[in-house]
Amino acid sequence: MKKHNFSAGPCILPEEVLQKASEAVINFNNDNLSLIEISHRSKPFVDVIENARSLALELLGLQNKGYKALFLHGGASSQFLMTAYNLLNKKAAYLNTGTWSSKAIKEAKLFGELDEVASSIDKNFNYIPKNYKIPSDADYFHCTSNNTIYGTQMKSFPETTVPMICDMSSDIFSRQLDFSQFDLIYAGAQKNMGPAGTTLVIVKEDILGKVERVIPSMLNYQTHIEKDSMFNTPAVFPIYVSMLTLEWLKDLGGIDFIESVNKQKSALLYNEMDRNPLFKGLAEEDDRSHMNATFTLTNKDLKEKFDFMWQEANINGLHGHRSVGGYRASMYNALPLYSVQALVDVMQELERKA
Template sequence: MKKRNFSAGPSILPQQTIEETAKAILDFNGSTLSLMEVSHRGKDFIAVMDETEALFKELLNIPEGYSVIFLGGGASLQFCMVPFNLLEKKAAYLNTGTWASKAMKEAKLFGEVVEVATSKPDNFTYIPKDYVIPADADYFHITTNNTIFGTEILTDLDSPVPLVADMSSDIFSRVIDVSKYGIIYGGAQKNLAPAGVTFVIIRNDLLGKVSRPIPTMLDYKTHIDNGSMFNTPPVVPVYAAMQTLRWMKANGGVPAMEKLNIKKAEILYAEIDRNPVFKGTCAVEDRSRMNVCFVMSDEYKDKEADFLAFAKERNLDGLKGHRSVGGFRASIYNAMPIEGVQDLIDAMQAFEKEVTK
């Protein structure tokens, strides 16, 4: 029996993505050549890049005036590319966790950074509200889902300045209004593809406004003008992303993904709230649908390692919480079936019987 993969990233992928990518690695499009060795400028791979971009635009309903590009460097490179391209004088950041903090740190190299709000004093257990976005900021940056602490912004915010969002871990998990965003970016290794490719959705009219010179490779225009082919793209992860997008489309698109994700999160949080052995870590209204964080109840704290071993015996993998938080983290991305979540719930209930008898 294959393990249930609850890892936060690299994470679970649809079986179709794994199988089709494996086939292409052995023989790409009947060429007898591996996907790993074909020219990225050959017509067969250009077709892959074109389809992946088209599926992004279709599934997210991306309006005219936006470009979709595929880059290397992970979301971490975007922490500096965003301010390099957009920050002229001042940027605003909402600090909701580790990745938001890292993004803010990079932006400070390029200009003034205003932290509009933070939940750091409470270990990032909630999403701040009632803050003011400076109307004179060049952009406002948010991290929509916090994989380490298990909180998520589940609505499209209204912003008086261009809204920039790191959606590494919840892209395609819910319907979004792309027109409310100036830039959406993310690493692919949480809900889309294996590590190695980063997507950027960018409103074209935001570019070309900063006075500083931008290195060629760090200029979004370079990659837009060259169709993500200025340098050799991460061929295998792009191909895998295309397969995942095909799988999403065949299974009802983003609305269907969102419906299933709501159900998975509801039943798992319900068990956490019911089970006396476990407890949640975040404000209920801000709980993530993607990364469900929980710990042992106080009286069972010494049973943490026991539960991890108990889960492992039942082929439940990747449940250990981030080292900075501890406890448990069940990442239930799009590719996690509801049966996998039910297997975890069954294990929690069985463990409850064992330790409370």
């Protein structure tokens, strides 16, 4: 029996996507060849990557608005570096909401002056700072929309005149936003989009070409725009599975539909967490993430019992990150409501038995 998969990422993907991906590894497109042994320049694969790029823009409502969608190598960690390499002339503004923001800040420091406009490190990143000022002479403002480790999520984004860059690795395609407020969005595939190994970059072309440094080809967004994400051999399988997942999402009803499901799932879990005296949430209530819920037991002596019970209930991936401890339930797009119900059932059973 399939497990209830609360893994923080790589994470659960839709069953029908896994089925199609598995078949394509044997016979893709009825051509009697595997997806992973055909040329990336062949029409069947060019159709895949074009479809994936177009679906990404369509789902975000960013077609015909000056944006390009790219599928690049290197994970979001490479984007920490590439954003600065391509866009940081003198000074950039960063909001520090956790481990990933901090890593982005570290890499960008090699390329210019960094203004950390606010940080929630004082409370181990359990909230999202508000009311900070973004200097108007910054080359850009960078933020992380959702913080998997701490279970926090930005519910609104600042008004600013400088270009806004957002690392949406862990909540892209999960909720509706005015995505046109961002000038560059990046996201590692391995949460709501696909398997590890490819990274989606959505970039507004008019912010590029403004730094003087020479940028190596593989790190230059313009290289990849000119070559339609095919400057070098792309990560064929991860991109194909991402395309399947984006198709699945579009067929379901797009971001509006999945957002309503995601809100039901997170409400179910947060309500139980607040009601059940054996549990307490770790993130500040206003900033709680709909993707990753962090919580802990109020009585540590129950740990062994609870751990045994959820594993018996066929639940996977509930341990919290080492820098926070406790538990983390990641409820990405493909996680069914009944999986969250299974977890809530265990929490209630613990209450009855404790």
